[in-house]
Amino acid sequence: MSILQQVLQLGFGQDSILGWILQIVFYAIFIVMIFYGQRIQMYIMIREVEGSLLKLKIMRDEARKIAITAINEIGKPQIDPTAQVDRFLEYFAISPVDLDPAGIIWRLEHLLDVQDTRFKDDIKLMAPQADDVQINNLEGTLGVALGLNVIYKVIRHFYLLGKKTLSLYIIMQVQMIMPLIMKEAKAYASAIKAFQMGQPIGDGAGALVAARLMHDYEKKKVEKDIVVAKVPIEGRTAFVLKAEGPGSNVGKPGEAIKQIMEQNEGKISLAILIDAGGKLEGEKTGEVAEGVGAIIGGPGVDKYKIEEIALKYKVPVLAIAIKEDLGDAISPMRKEIFDALDDAIDRIKRVVRERTKEGDLVIIAGIGNSSGIGQ
């Protein structure tokens, strides 16, 4: 036996004092794990949340920087817009009271109008040289930066609250939901560049279908930021509408559809709405599916108006969805979504042929953000 082995045997042998100490230490660890295992687990979770929170902070700061750069580049302001951007990022809106829900839609619509006007006015002050399209793009850019700021602050709130109270349930909830939050935040982060550069985003799939249908026909601007063209399709007359592009804009398609139906006093035979539809995991991006109902996202004002007016004039509302997940919807448009446009247009034509007679009036509404999409 070598000298080293003899020394080790003396110190770490089965019957040595050190051996016994090690056994006692192990049992102590075992007992500690019984009583403090949950707390240790919590610290591990806190660390995981901390890592994600750090990423969110970087995204938020980067988005803010991009927004300031975009304003300086496009708007050529006389003064540094940083303070104004920081004020903008802390902006909030209080939703209307819902104790008495009657009339809440109109109050919500008013609130959204005020918010939109306020945003645009603030951006005009920040970027005095920007034209309307650039103002819309800057609104999108700042909107994304605001969204990232809100996500970061909410997660930070729960992280600090969990740390302060050492509540496993608070930390566990944040830690469990974190992958979904990070997915959303990453999508927001990629959207900011798209808005800054004026590129089309996935959500614009519906608007792009409408743009293709109305291209080369005379357009007129109707209700807030919506353009409409009368387009002959399969022997019928279609009122094709979309948000005015190429700036980042969703417009008020609900109000436009309401106006068209009222102007034609219920002579509309069919309304077809095309929009980006939520994809389930396992479904392919760019799959096209048909359904019934008002396929439109947002706070619900436009959806409500479409449902109300369709009910009043008994107009069937059909939906065509181009499937994509949230990440694809708010990031630059993928090729698969572009490739799905022809299929969506073929389906529109088939539905028009099958569900209406020649000479009928139909509405075809391309729902979604018109960033990077003309008409």
Add this chain to the structure above:
Amino acid sequence: MEPSRTNANKISPFLLVVIMTTLVLALAFIYMGFQAYLGDQFEDGSLNLTFGVVLLAVATYLLFQTKRRPAKVDIDSQPMNTTILCQKCGFKNIREFQRGDYVLKKMDDPCPKCNEKTLEISAIFREVKEKTKRTMFD
């Protein structure tokens, strides 16, 4: 808004002490396990080896936690392609996206094939290579 500050690379000295202690304990248990095996004490040997491996796993885990790479997030614009199509002769050109491009924009330049001013942006898109593996449910 406070300026950005990262502390991803900082390792707490306390954590380092914990890792080193765990590592020493793990190695000691493993050594004792082998010694017990050599002395035909299989029961003690198995127990010590189990303790040793568990502690080694804990030490490795803690070490990886401290060695985590600093958070890095890219918000670079993704490569976008712009397809320009001649409405008359069908000439197609795909190039990188440039600021000011938008779908259905009429281009000022004449078509290099038919020399008519009928060029138009027909598509702007990005190509994504899916990393997910196919499953039996696809």
